[in-house]
Amino acid sequence: MSWFGSSETDGLDPIIERATSETIPNGDIDFGAALELSDRIRSKQIPPKDAMRSLKKRFLSSKDPNKQKSSLKLIDFCIKNGGEHFLLDISSKEFMDPFIGILHDKNLNGEVKQYLLELIQSWSIMFSTHPKLSYVNDVYKKLQGEKFKFPDITEYVDSSLIESKVAPEWEDSDACMLCSKLFSFINHHVVAFFAREHSSQSCELPELGITVPVRVCDTCYQEHMDKLEAQKKTSNKKSHKKHKSNKASSKYSIGNEDDDLKKAIELSLQEAGMTPEATTNTKDDISQPPPYEDEDAAMKAAIEASLQDLHQQEKPISSKQLG
Missing domain, CATH: 1.25.40.90 (Serine Threonine Protein Phosphatase 5, Tetratricopeptide repeat)
Incomplete structure (x- = not known):
């Protein structure tokens, strides 16, 4: 059958x-x-x-x-x-x-x-x-x-x-194999060997090659749902671990970008001949002030140094032209 x-x-x-x-x-x-x-x-x-x-x-x-x-x-x-x-x-x-x-x-x-x-x-x-x-x-x-x-x-x-796993063979019986309830002439042919109250569920059984929903007994249905739940939990755990790994990697990347930015600002100040106190402080001291204020002050100092250099270069040219 x-x-x-x-x-x-x-x-x-x-x-x-x-x-x-x-x-x-x-x-x-x-x-x-x-x-x-x-x-x-x-x-x-x-x-x-x-x-x-x-x-x-x-x-x-x-x-x-x-x-x-x-x-x-x-x-x-x-x-x-x-x-x-x-x-x-x-x-x-x-x-x-x-x-x-x-x-x-x-x-x-x-x-x-x-x-x-x-x-x-x-x-x-x-x-x-x-x-x-x-x-x-x-x-x-x-x-x-x-x-x-x-x-x-x-x-x-x-x-x-x-040894492929296959669906079990259907068997003829006069009574439900779970509760021993006798079948009538009609439901004997409809439900095979389980009473309707014990086989009211349906699901796919891909492990048996069944990819369309079929009626199954309550025991098999519960086993199938337990497997799906276990697979879902395993998938969620893997997804959570991947998310934590990506988050940690992102934090590490942002920290590196901040360090690179600070080093670039310090290098610019050194080239401009400036040695502000902020650049000689220890790492612990640097981490105490708000990062955005430090960066704005350093950037402002660098701009002022550049303007001073430009002003000093223009003065001798003007004197020569006047002479």
């Missing part, structure tokens, strides 16, 4: 086509479209069998090596992000046997062949701890027995890569 009431397979093929577009070079994929597809699979908006069949069709329907490689890359991406319910359909004869057949095709592109063998080997290792997914390992051993040359394993393959 789907969380969304009905399957949403109408847009499945367009997403796959967008993710493996022929315009993308080197057999790469559109990761935005790939994430959208894997989220829909993981959140069970798309039935896993439909997703498996559409992905397989995309690979088998093309002879273009670039599109084949991108299709395989998309399959691998969904395997690692689609959830265990999707892997059950991947590890099936319906999905795996056509790949055995295409590996025997002499016209298969060499790079595509090597990439497919590499993926089957990788999937076999990832699925090795899951008994329900053993058919992929059976295929791997079969191909080894047929002398297919698999690439050397050069890096560690972690089986936890396929």
Whole structure:
């Protein structure tokens, strides 16, 4: 049973086509479209069998090596992000046997062949701890027995890569699993297995790939809200620390600017031949008078000194002209 009431397979093929577009070079994929597809699979908006069949069709329907490689890359991406319910359909004869057949095709592109063998080997290792997914390992051993040359394993393959968190399965029940209240014929089909008073809330569940609000039980809703509140507090703490750091930096900068201004004024007075008492005082003495009055007095003294110098320079010129 789907969380969304009905399957949403109408847009499945367009997403796959967008993710493996022929315009993308080197057999790469559109990761935005790939994430959208894997989220829909993981959140069970798309039935896993439909997703498996559409992905397989995309690979088998093309002879273009670039599109084949991108299709395989998309399959691998969904395997690692689609959830265990999707892997059950991947590890099936319906999905795996056509790949055995295409590996025997002499016209298969060499790079595509090597990439497919590499993926089957990788999937076999990832699925090795899951008994329900053993058919992929059976295929791997079969191909080894047929002398297919698999690439050397050069890096560690972690089986936890396929352990994506998914939405729980719906279960049929005659009573609410919280309060044991019996369902009527109508609300049994409406609320699944929780009484309405225990599942009246709705929210998004991005950790399950569900990006639209869905009805959840009160317990799950409270857990979700607690997580949001914790994230908000963490974000506020980081923002507060950044604000304090910026404030301290600003104060330090202003203090430096004041010191630079005082030094510039003192230098100007020294060049003018003046040694006012204000410039010979200690730092403690300077800090006592109001800063704006000190600066105004120093500036006034500097201007007066400049006028006196100008006046002294003009006097000899006037005497010479008179003589």
